[in-house]
Amino acid sequence: MSDQSGRKISRRKFVKVTGTAVAAAGLTSAFLFPEKALAQQKTLKIVQWSHFVPGYDKWFDGVFTKEWGAKHNTNVIVDHIAIGEINARAAAEVSAKKGHDLFMFLSPPAAYEHQVLDHRDVYEEVKTKHGSPIDLAVKSTYNPKTKKFFAFSDSYVPDPGNYRQDLWSQVGYPHGPDTWEQLLDGGRKIRKDPKLGNPVGIGLSQELDTNMAMRALLWSFGGSVQDANGNVALNSKHTLDAVKFMRELYRETETPEVFSWDPSSNNRGILAGKLSYVANAISVTRSAEKDNPEMSKQIQLRPALKGPVRRIASEHVMDCYVIWDFAENKEGAKQFLVDLINDFETAFKASEFYNFPCFPPTVPNIKTLLGSDPKAVPSDKYAILGDVLSWATNIGYPGYATAAIDEVFNTFVIPTMFAKAARDEMTPEAAVKAADQECRRIFGKWK
Amino acid sequence: MFMPAILYIVALVGVPFVMAFVYSVSDAKVGSVHYHFVGLKNFIDILHNPTFIRSLENSFLFTISSQILVLIGSTILALALRDAFPGRRFLRFLILLPWVAPVSIGSLGWKWILDSLYSVITWVLVRMHLVNQFDAPMWLGEPKLAMMSVILVHTWHMMPFATVILLAGLTAIPSEIPEAAAVDGAGFFRTLFQITIPMMLPIINVAVLFGAIFTFTDMTVIYILTRGGPYDTTQVIPSEAFFTGILGSDLAEGAAISIFLVPVLVIAAYLALRSAHRAEVT
Numbered sequence: 001m002s003d004q005s006g007r008k009i010s011r012r013k014f015v016k017v018t019g020t021a022v023a024a025a026g027l028t029s030a031f032l033f034p035e036k037a038l039a040q041q042k043t044l045k046i047v048q049w050s051h052f053v054p055g056y057d058k059w060f061d062g063v064f065t066k067e068w069g070a071k072h073n074t075n076v077i078v079d080h081i082a083i084g085e086i087n088a089r090a091a092a093e094v095s096a097k098k099g100h101d102l103f104m105f106l107s108p109p110a111a112y113e114h115q116v117l118d119h120r121d122v123y124e125e126v127k128t129k130h131g132s133p134i135d136l137a138v139k140s141t142y143n144p145k146t147k148k149f150f151a152f153s154d155s156y157v158p159d160p161g162n163y164r165q166d167l168w169s170q171v172g173y174p175h176g177p178d179t180w181e182q183l184l185d186g187g188r189k190i191r192k193d194p195k196l197g198n199p200v201g202i203g204l205s206q207e208l209d210t211n212m213a214m215r216a217l218l219w220s221f222g223g224s225v226q227d228a229n230g231n232v233a234l235n236s237k238h239t240l241d242a243v244k245f246m247r248e249l250y251r252e253t254e255t256p257e258v259f260s261w262d263p264s265s266n267n268r269g270i271l272a273g274k275l276s277y278v279a280n281a282i283s284v285t286r287s288a289e290k291d292n293p294e295m296s297k298q299i300q301l302r303p304a305l306k307g308p309v310r311r312i313a314s315e316h317v318m319d320c321y322v323i324w325d326f327a328e329n330k331e332g333a334k335q336f337l338v339d340l341i342n343d344f345e346t347a348f349k350a351s352e353f354y355n356f357p358c359f360p361p362t363v364p365n366i367k368t369l370l371g372s373d374p375k376a377v378p379s380d381k382y383a384i385l386g387d388v389l390s391w392a393t394n395i396g397y398p399g400y401a402t403a404a405i406d407e408v409f410n411t412f413v414i415p416t417m418f419a420k421a422a423r424d425e426m427t428p429e430a431a432v433k434a435a436d437q438e439c440r441r442i443f444g445k446w447k
Numbered sequence: 448m449f450m451p452a453i454l455y456i457v458a459l460v461g462v463p464f465v466m467a468f469v470y471s472v473s474d475a476k477v478g479s480v481h482y483h484f485v486g487l488k489n490f491i492d493i494l495h496n497p498t499f500i501r502s503l504e505n506s507f508l509f510t511i512s513s514q515i516l517v518l519i520g521s522t523i524l525a526l527a528l529r530d531a532f533p534g535r536r537f538l539r540f541l542i543l544l545p546w547v548a549p550v551s552i553g554s555l556g557w558k559w560i561l562d563s564l565y566s567v568i569t570w571v572l573v574r575m576h577l578v579n580q581f582d583a584p585m586w587l588g589e590p591k592l593a594m595m596s597v598i599l600v601h602t603w604h605m606m607p608f609a610t611v612i613l614l615a616g617l618t619a620i621p622s623e624i625p626e627a628a629a630v631d632g633a634g635f636f637r638t639l640f641q642i643t644i645p646m647m648l649p650i651i652n653v654a655v656l657f658g659a660i661f662t663f664t665d666m667t668v669i670y671i672l673t674r675g676g677p678y679d680t681t682q683v684i685p686s687e688a689f690f691t692g693i694l695g696s697d698l699a700e701g702a703a704i705s706i707f708l709v710p711v712l713v714i715a716a717y718l719a720l721r722s723a724h725r726a727e728v729t
Contacts, residue, residue, distance in 0.1 A: 087693055087694050087696075088693050090477070091693050091696075091698075094477060094478060111476055111477050111478045111696035112477065112478040112696075113478060114478045114479065115478045115480070197581045198581075199581065204677070205674075205676050205677065206674045206675055206676040206678075206679075207674065255581060255582065255588075256585040256588040256589050256677075257563030257564070257585045257588045258588065259585070259589070259593075259676060259677030259678065260563055260585055260586075260587035260588035260593065260673065260676065261563070261588075262674070268564055268565075272564055274564060403476070403478075403696060406695075407696055407697060410695045411498075411690050411691060411694065415678070416498075416678045416679060419678040420678050423590075423678070425678065434497065438496070438497075438498075441492070441495070441496065442695075445474075445492075445700070446476075
């Protein structure tokens, strides 16, 4: 009996012992296997460039993703890579079928169409709240043949002209050049002036800024790589006129340094006081405001230069997020993009007006913000960007950004055409013909 | 015992090489999901591409020029470092640095030295009133100067490797031979050209052939300094393959470009190994 009573366990004691045991087991396993404790928490991996404006990454990594992660019980991991590594990294992830859930390109990644989700539902979701995306975003992320959105673009970066007001005032252009002809005329006067001598800084190298500037010149003279239907259309009188113009512009206003540039060379050149005009994003003026306030007062902005046919320029950078087919957290990635657009006004401010919205209603007071920037001298320096969509277009204009356009862009066919003619390596006619043949060869591969 | 080495070679050399070959006879793009065999189409296509032809010519020019300079420079350095003198060890260490340091870091340093705006060479020339500030030589912007620059920087990088090899060969020559030649009245150059260099020929072959293979297959210096510019005038086969295959997204054509020189490199590698074997025997 006593044995029996000794073995008896009261209900209270049973609950106490088992409860303690369960708690102990739980605590121990949580201590030893923390990943199991966080089993419910998801992970979202993002890779994107190291933004030119450090404040943007600070906000994106330290505030937005943290808050988003807490709200969605997700551990958001953001990796940053240099611009030059983006394509190689993307190729590696696709090859391994493993990597990040969200991958950000800085140009339309049409070549990866078969490896990504159709981003239509992200666009549709955002559209319900903020209206349709701008044409520039659609033309950069949509394949009209397959009817697939191969990327989602949250923003783009304008590519205005940056000119030294003190220099241009001395040659009769106090507000800078408005047309390509004025750039040639004023640039020549500055260059030939023995007291000045500053060259123009339109690149002719195998790099991003040259790619953009040469397309702006080509389009404003009426030429283009392809027509609206995606057929090669480079070999035209308009293209020839643009090439001849660039040859003259180089000879009259520039130095051979433009053949050796990387994307930051024109920034450095104008900030160092050497160049009179460059085509670049507002990285130039933002750098000046931070590091060289005196020079900042002299460097002013102009819209894209007007050519004989139109006023037009490419976007400088096109932010294009893709969700890989093999992404592990597809739904989280989609939701993240939707929420990024919902908070885009903060993103716009954090980027110091570098990233412009692909859904304009997300920044309803954009013109007011651009017209009264506390860092700018004068404070309305950035106001000219208020109508950027009237002159900014996509790579591939007047058609869509296709894989063939992407290869033409990344193998620098257009800068090479202009450069060879500028240096008399080829006649303008021969340079245009050679570039046209190369474009046809590339387009042929992607059909 | 050799298994780790074999695994390493298979994983990091064998597999990529086989994949490059497989891609080169396909229409693979970076985003392809299917494989289509196209035979030799990519090889025929690249032969019609003027940029590829230029890259091929540049590869030979870049390799041959830099190896001639490496050979001359490393022979002089090896001879200078052969005999003992105070500080020889330290000097050897300094000379070895360009080879030991990552080539990308060295090339970045040279990029700034040759920069259009901040070039220290140009700065000196301007201060000496030898050139005008706005018309200074563009070391990386003029086709000939750019090619010269990349060749010299690559020579700077490769010379220590050749110097170390030649130094080893030089110290292996029995001292009695040049001493006997000196007794017989042979001067420095006679001894150099009729005794030292002929005796070192197998080891020189090793240095040159290994250097040539490294140079043919390397794009770091060119990618960092010129990215193949101005207008493809410094483009070489490896950089053209990278631009086409990775940046241009055409994996198949990039692969075809990259393995175009494999037959040449295989012969060079065979000769290098044969020379190495002969050098070992002697």
